[in-house]
Structures are given as structure tokens and as C-alpha cells.
Amino acid sequence: MAGRQALLVGDYQTGITGAFDFCAPVLPTVARLVEGAREKDIFLVFCVAALRESGVDLSPRNRVMNQFFPLGQVFHEGGPGPQVDPRLSPQRDEPIVTKRRASAFHGSELDLVLRSNNVTHLAIGGVATSAMVLATTLAALDLDYDVTVIGDCCVDPEPAVHDFLLQRVLPARGAVVVDSDDWLALLPRSGAGGGRQGPAEHRTSS
Numbered sequence: 001m002a003g004r005q006a007l008l009v010g011d012y013q014t015g016i017t018g019a020f021d022f023c024a025p026v027l028p029t030v031a032r033l034v035e036g037a038r039e040k041d042i043f044l045v046f047c048v049a050a051l052r053e054s055g056v057d058l059s060p061r062n063r064v065m066n067q068f069f070p071l072g073q074v075f076h077e078g079g080p081g082p083q084v085d086p087r088l089s090p091q092r093d094e095p096i097v098t099k100r101r102a103s104a105f106h107g108s109e110l111d112l113v114l115r116s117n118n119v120t121h122l123a124i125g126g127v128a129t130s131a132m133v134l135a136t137t138l139a140a141l142d143l144d145y146d147v148t149v150i151g152d153c154c155v156d157p158e159p160a161v162h163d164f165l166l167q168r169v170l171p172a173r174g175a176v177v178v179d180s181d182d183w184l185a186l187l188p189r190s191g192a193g194g195g196r197q198g199p200a201e202h203r204t205s206s
Helices: 014-019 021-039 063-074 110-116 129-142 159-173 180-186
Strands: 004-010 043-049 096-099 119-126 146-150 176-178
Touching: 004 021, 004 129, 014 021, 021 043, 021 180, 043 110, 043 129, 096 110, 110 119, 119 129, 129 146, 129 159, 146 180, 159 176, 176 180
Parallel strands: 004 043, 004 119, 043 096, 119 146, 146 176
Antiparallel strands: none
């Protein structure tokens, strides 16, 4: 059986989109991408970043995550922050994977969810390009997925870093970088392959 394609939308969660202004301009494009993927019956997965309020999953040696933890409800599991932005309206059959680090694969059930649904090609859009997108793309490539990065659905607080990663680093590692309109135009019609199959849990966690 041929492998399927999935779209992973990463860290567009209320705590991040509400706290960091650089996310706002790209959200309408992400929303159009999500709706377009649904129309083409593409398997859609969301991931959110969250840490336990107790801090038990936070190492004192992880300098980056220790910068996020004091933001409280922005990243604390169980609060309003680690919820997918309502403008993306995740559906009941679209799994939401909770991650504890930059990569959506590290310590999560993402690989299990994808392989359980026969996914071999993963398209990624997320925030930030230098964090979630970079770490998840490299992890996916090392796990032997074909990877497409949806460039205009990624965003970073440093535009120069965003451009360098999309134009130089990720293509050099084997990822294909395209814009959302081009990606949607290349998708098969609904029911012509790559569509959803089987039940999926609404939320998984590490």
C-alpha cells in the first residue's frame, strides 16, 4: 500500500499567537492551508508545546525551555496557552500531539501516530522556523520521512534567520520548500489518494 501524506501544523497555539506579535501576519495563510488540506482530505496533525506546571519535565540544563517555563500559562499544560489557536479549528479526527521540546518528535507520540496512519510524506508549517520547524524537519528526515516545508506558513522573530533556513539549510538537508498555494495545487483530489483513514485520537501526549 502506497504511503500517505500528512500536514503537521506546529505550535500555533493561543499562548504563542497571543504573546508574540510576529505570528499574527502569517495566521490567515496558515488557516487557508488548513482548510485547503481538509478539502483535499489530507491527514492533518497539530502539535502544541507544553510543560507540566510542576516542572518535572524541565531540565535545569535546558536553557531554552527554562526561558519559556516562567511565562506560566503560555506554556503550562492544562492552561489556556497550549491550545490550538481557535482560528485553525481542529476537528475531532485531527490528532493534537503534545511536545515537551522543540522537535515535535522528541518525547511525543507523533511518529507512532504517523506510522499508524501509513504516513511517509510529511508537510510542515509552524512557529518558529528556527525552533519547531528546524528541529522537527531534521528529525523527520532522520526518521526517513519525505519532508516538505510550507515556507509561507512558517514564521520566526528573526526574518534573516527564517530566510536562511528555508533557502539554504533545509533544502541542503533534503527537505523541499514550497509556498502553501503551490503545495495545495499539487495535492490529489479528495478521494484520489492521501486521504484520511481509520480512527485517530483527538489528543496524544508525551
